[in-house]
Amino acid sequence: MPGVTYPPIADLERYLASGALEARSLAAAFRESFDRNKGRIALIGDGWSLTYDALDILSDRAALAFAKLGLQPLDRIIFQVGNSPNLVVAVLGCLKAGLIPLCTLHAHREVEIAGLGNHAAAKAHFIDTSSENFDFHGFSAHIRTRVPSLQRTVVVNGKPVADALVMAELIDAVDAEEARAFVQQCVMALDTKIRVNFA
16 A cells, blocks of 8 residues: 555565464454354443444444445545444444544644645544534534545534534444445455465
């Protein structure tokens, strides 16, 4: 990938030979782990929990929902979202769709977000509108004027706002079986590229 500095091939070959590194994507490793731990609790909070199976299904559906927005593998997504189950679903959904999440701090503002967005040619800004101290929706609308590549704002947490998509609604509009098949195809394509590069 242009702009990425990779370790020397000899080091990668040594890691592969020792078993420290596998020729598969992170998304493939997550899927295997989720299948192995289906009924176990993946996330837990105050009065709620989410099993690995439920997290797998939600993140599959998020992956397909993001693809239906026109996001393509290797597109960069700026995350400006507080810690929450939805953040985990969104990051996993990106990985399963071959998207690259760029995680930033909630406290970052124009210098950081516009700088990173332009440097990475980010395609979407995932935000959290639950804060009462700052208008992240208005901020994202402004950032889209500063970062020409940004096409979408998606509300991951918080209240729906005009001119922004809501992740929960996007997920609800996607069929779980269709999403599973889509993710399987994406993961196979990613892993094929990895194996070709390691061959």
